[in-house]
Amino acid sequence: MRRLPLVQRSMPARRGTGSRALVAALLVALALGVSGSAAAQTTAALPGPPPKPAVVDARLGLHPDKTRFVLELSDAVPFTVTVAANPYRILVDLPELIWPGGGVPMEGKGLVSRYRYAVAEPGTLRVSFETVGPAKVREAYWLPARDGHQPRLVLDLERVTPADFQRVAAAAPPEPKSAARAANATPSPAPFAPLPSLPPAQVVPVAIPVAPPVATAPPAAPKAPSLVEKPLVMLDPGHGGADPGAVGVGGLHEKDITLAAAKEAKRQLEATGRYRVRLTRDKDVFVRLRDRVAIAREADADLFISLHADSIGSGSMRGLSIYTLSDKASDREAEMLAAKENRADAIAGMDLSGENQLVASILIDLAQRDTMNHSKRFAKLALDNLGREVTLIPSKPHRQAGFAVLTAPDVPSALIEMGYLSSKQDANLLVSAGHREKLGRALARTIDAYFKWLSGAKRD
Template sequence: MPRFLALVVAVAVLLGAAWSAGTPSPARAAAPNSQTTAALPLPLGPSAARPAVIDARLGVHPDKTRFVLEVSEAFAFRVTTEADPYRVSVDLPDLAWAKAGETQAGRGLVQRYRYGPTAGGGRLVFETGGPVRVREAYIIPPREGHRPRLVIDLEGVSRAEFDRGRRTVEGGEEPKVVPAVAAPPPAVLAPPPPPAPAPAVQPARAVVVPVPPPQPQARPAPARDKPMIVIDPGHGGEDPGAIGVSGGYEKEITLAVARELRQQLEATGRYRVRLTRDKDVFIRLRERVAIARDADADLFISLHADSIGTNNVRGLSIYTLSDKASDREAEMLAAKENRADAIAGLDLSAENDLVASILIDLAQRDTMNHSKRFAGMALEHVGKEITLLPSKPHRQAGFAVLTAPDVPSVLVEMGYLSSPQDASLLNSHQHRERLARSMTRGIDAYFKWLGGRRP
């Protein structure tokens, strides 16, 4: 994957930095009002190395807020939802986290969050603007250049739903929750008894979600090892996109094709698929990229159908990011305020300008090469069933949705709604089936090639 090369270089740089900087200072004590990350029963002696935080990020999706914590090694954790004030507490081992004790800005359902040491380890606390529940909480094992990642998905609920019981995930309850870990179902800790006399609404009533520590045996072919494909139906909501000569909207066509492509990809059993939108809603361009990155996408496909001033131009084309646009994006990512999440799995905020620029450039160039490789393979297969743009169907441009530095990305112009023939075909279910089928073959070819390159 494109992240792998950057990660190798980053490890070398960070090791050098650690050697020259000396021994890290002891963790600071938690402030009286801070809420932090606590150790679970993982016996660590005073001299044992603590798990280190490599990266932490929040992602906002239409139906949830996702938190991802990438760490040096997997560990047990426990999630508790509480009220008055609404918050989510995550008990963890004592972590080596450079930002321990600092309040971090939130996104989506999370107003702010903070990690700090406790008597038993550490605690991570998310302050939420209202009642939430934990949709999923799981550990992704190391793969594709990433270290283990703790993923927590939060969704908003009503107070009544919150009070009825907030348990949403149990460790080992579903095989896919903690892939590559064979573990018996854990016991769910009972909520604390209500105080006497019991009030009508119990404050700080909690449901605990324990997850067992990883075991050495791995399950064969876990579901999360399947490549994640994120499909982006262009436009939506207040943004209709192009309007066809027959009156159809681009936003409706892109969503119909995206759903058809998702159905065909999932039918193979080889992929996990997510849409950036599955209804008629407006999503900002950068948010579409963020959805793909937060999903740890292996491939991002944005679907469009343009319109131009003439009706005699027709055919499908595929865009990848241009070199000029990639240079501008690299410059923006290298800015100090953007370094914390410039490359998935690496926090470059502590690196100097030269190191950050080199790592971002390496990751971005590798990603662009993968994007171009997929574009060529997709055009080869699509061209057998769908008319391509006669002049140079593989094009390059600076579209914002192509700028993820660590996710191979393409923008597919499926045809021109200014062409009566293209507009008619794109509104045809049979044509959309053929297009999705040929795209699926191109995706198969790409991941077959990618698998052959891996050791």
């Protein structure tokens, strides 16, 4: 992620733009078994076996309808994917890689309960994802090296029913050969045995082999320097799916109001040409609160805005309000993040896994204070701009609370209550396309003002 939490936040610094390539180069050097002084003499050395590709980064990310695994390597390699039952797993076979860590099971996310890797047979490394139920690989592909990243293998996993899993199994083609085996013209061996401590697998091959570019291909022409990336705004339509949210006069559901408002705001923001915009959900689906935060962090969002419409017993209460994270909720969140066994991504751009709990707590707290200051600045600008278009609640329109969607330690976040569905006047406005257009216009002005302020803060 590109957010820099412990200094004045600027845009659009990228996390690891240069460091990933450096890490990859160091790992390759280690594979060759040469020191810095010896590396200078390698031109005179006898040719040896090519170095193994090195893992630069591995991460799981949450999306509304899938779990994504990204494996960043120093070089693209061929791979094959299979699925297994009893228990449900997804297995990825690659050539042997340099991957520090010793194959200890790693914590999962979303559909993946945990994952690990081990050498399945000489020359082949297997990554095993234990899934929380039947799942399949929706897509598997390579992203080429660009924007400071090395080549990345992307796997999108999605949940399926047991019946669908059986249909996939029945329709599966024979297991494909990997590109490496095909090059050696040797028969394809039987599927590998499962990793130690797992029961025997019922392996169902999925034909998604992808080979890297041919080594003899001419080098690609150098690319022109990439332009500065536009800020990413993450809009979060509250509730969805089985969670309707507040139910207002006339049977209005909050989940429908928030989705319509988010889509209109996205349309207007994208029309400016100044922002990239994503929604945590773009249809009527249920997304857990913590997953909404994870989606924003995984996407490297610069700003997170959650849209809601409240309801109370009184029909006379109406108006818009905005919430940012309270100090007490921030303190609890810092303690939770610092207490996690794996703190490698507790704050974007900093690996706290080697720090003790006290140091980690202090660093996370500092990061949160910076983020909360940015959130409060956005809230002030929002009230200035939204107040020109809509009615604000009469008392303290900027409030603080411990909403779970506001707890990202490194993404400025705000929750906007657009009105009260229990108020007939607010409800009639919120179902009006014209009113949603006014809200979107005011929100676009707010976001313009926020990033203008951020650019000025960077220069100071």
